[in-house]
């Protein structure tokens with residue numbers, strides 16, 4: 001594609017912009033930074049009337065954090081995130097099962113960030129506005145559909161605030177980064193139906209508390225059938241007294257209670273009883289739940305992988321392309337990798353439509369493998385294995401239940417599928 005630094009006025013091709021990005025979430029913002037880096041002009045159109053720090057904690061594993069480091073964001077992210085050093089696994093009686101290093105201590109060249117989604121989004125927004133200019137993100141533009149002809153693609157919008165129709169905007173290509181409720185995915189797959197419920201409801205919260213297990217540990221405790229808790233800090237010294245902002249997710253098998261909505265409020269009385277006795281010498285989980293500033297409820301859902309993402313000048317990216325159950329810390333990471341690869345392929349291509357097809361050919365099979373692995377064998381398979389072998393009872397010695405080698409093999413298998421073994425990343429960083 002031709003490069004064009006200016007965002008104002010028409011692109012030499014006659015389009016308003018080369019790449020029109022729908023959605024200023026994690027994938028759309030990283031795509032804008034990656035396109036800017038390779039000299040391709042772009043603009044983001046976001047439905048929200050203003051970008052607010054929504055959500056709770058997410059993890060960025062080294063395959064994706066390496067891309068953020070390449071964009072020069074490591075200093076800004078390290079100032080707001082926790083650089084997680086270790087993953088640990090316990091049963092619901094608080095008995096230790098397994099631990100392994102993660103991020104740099106595991107030998108990767110880039111960290112694992114545990115971060116508030118709002119903080120990550122804010123770092124990305126600030127950097128986009130700084131590098132691409134104040135007009136790079138246009139809010140209050142809800143994309144309703146996209147059409148195309150031989151000369152370009154045309155995106156149609158309404159205002160989110162009052163549904164007024166807005167002028168259509170033309171581009172050489174349109175990338176749908178509009179998340180789990182993607183309007184553009186629905187345009188191409190109108191009969192897809194409801195998301196697939198995994199049988200698990202999540203209650204997510206953040207609590208200001210004392211650091212636990214050294215202050216840089218991600219803990220997975222118990223198994224879904226009798227209650228599981230994922231806990232990790234996402235901000236250091238958030239009160240000037242050394243306490244951390246701790247993110248926690250309670251996961252329990254239940255019939256489906258609600259449709260997916262990132263902002264749905266949860267009620268503590270709906271799940272507290274399951275965890276009321278989980279007071280361990282290394283963490284008091286009932287106190288953590290009781291101290292939460294607010295609680296969100298979300299059904300653990302995904303959608304079956306699609307046969308294609310690219311339709312001429314239009315393609316899908318991130319959750320719009322491959323929504324997955326959040327059980328392997330890969331949702332945001334795979335969106336970041338999509339963005340990195342799409343920008344590189346567009347920069348190398350003479351025909352943007354060929355680049356979109358190459359992007360789909362490379363990324364669709366890989367993300368399909370992650371979506372399916374998250375259903376059947378995510379990292380918390382370790383706790384399920386112990387739960388099954390002990391019939392959900394305390395054990396005397398973990399070595400009598402499962403060997404350390406078996407436990408490490410489970411983790412390694414998932415890393416291979418998601419593409420982030422240390423070896424994978426060395427290959428990725430090899431300029432050849």
Ligand SMILES: Cc1cc2nc3c(=O)[nH]c(=O)nc-3n(C[C@H](O)[C@H](O)[C@H](O)COP(=O)(O)OP(=O)(O)OC[C@H]3O[C@@H](n4cnc5c(N)ncnc54)[C@H](O)[C@@H]3O)c2cc1C
Pocket residue numbers: 022023024025026027028045046047048054055056057058117141142143144177178179180181182183262263317318319320326331332333335
């Ligand atoms: C409000 C919110 C809170 C979230 N909280 C969490 C969380 O706590 N934990 C977690 O693991 N994941 C959370 N996620 C999802 C997480 O950000 C994604 O799974 C992941 O980062 C992949 O990013 P994405 O860019 O594909 O999608 P997202 O980050 O979801 O971004 C999609 C963006 O597109 C915008 N959009 C949607 N429809 C349109 C449209 N028609 N036109 C224009 N713009 C549109 C949305 O407003 C949003 O900004 C949240 C997402 C949102 C939107």
